[in-house]
Amino acid sequence: MRRRLVEMVAAGANARQVAAAFGISTKAAQLRIRMDGDKPVADQFTRPCLCCGKKFRSVGHHNRLCPACRHDAQSVSPYAP
């Protein structure tokens, strides 16, 4: 179920479509979409890094730099803690 769920969400399916496909309630589908794995399913996808263009697994919409570039950016930023 999990693999198909991830595929459906990646293809843009909403909770109601997922619920219909798996024969579960919309509420249950919403929970599954949000709780699948340790990260929200919808927020997990690969995107090209804004800095080097290399594809990486983004954890969310705020996550635009690959881990290597993020590390570099932090090491040169005067605002980094």
Ligand SMILES: [Zn+2]
């Ligand atoms: Zn990068």
